[in-house]
Amino acid sequence: MPIWSFKYSRDALSEPDKVDLAKDITQLYTSVGLPAFYVNVQFFEMGPTDMLVGGESRSNFVNLSIVHIARTFKTETDRSDFLKKVDLILERFRNKGLDWEYFVVETLRQQWKINGMYPPLASSDEEKEWARLNRPVEHNRAHLPPLL
Structure with a gap:
């Protein structure tokens, strides 16, 4: 962000x-x-x-x-x-x-959350969905530390 x-x-x-x-x-x-x-x-x-x-x-x-x-x-x-x-x-x-x-x-990206979720990885399908909707939505990595 x-x-x-x-x-x-x-x-x-x-x-x-x-x-x-x-x-x-x-x-x-x-x-x-x-x-x-x-x-x-x-x-x-x-x-x-x-x-x-x-x-x-x-x-x-x-x-x-x-x-x-x-x-x-x-x-x-x-x-x-x-x-x-x-x-x-x-x-x-x-x-x-x-x-x-x-x-x-x-x-560090690991220190960033939106609505309590780690945002999707860069350029992932989940991030593209967030971009399409222009808002955060639950995703499968929402409560896991990011893998960078």
């Missing part, structure tokens, strides 16, 4: 900006087979003294944390290709006069 958490200066992102970002981010993952409901995009507007960069208030800044659980990068090329796609999504900030920073964290 990817979680994208945006922290941004007050009024830096409009409601349509947030919806467009969430759609583009979701498309990034569904295009490689992840169920859409795996993708979480969160927005946290920060007041003038809630986000300080270099000890100073910034009125034009976006900080993004990306956490990957469902998939991790297998190769340097995979990582580089993903970061290029992130950069393309975030390029819209330049046109708004915003500065931005992001990082990606990968964590």
Whole structure:
């Protein structure tokens, strides 16, 4: 499950900006087979003294944390290709006069559950069914540790 958490200066992102970002981010993952409901995009507007960069208030800044659980990068090329796609999504900030920073964290899939179940293995028939239904459903590995 990817979680994208945006922290941004007050009024830096409009409601349509947030919806467009969430759609583009979701498309990034569904295009490689992840169920859409795996993708979480969160927005946290920060007041003038809630986000300080270099000890100073910034009125034009976006900080993004990306956490990957469902998939991790297998190769340097995979990582580089993903970061290029992130950069393309975030390029819209330049046109708004915003500065931005992001990082990606990968964590163990074994520490992830949805509705008390371990999600199906990547690209399995069960995961494809979850993607088709766009929701979790009971499956034969629901209470077993994942075999990775």
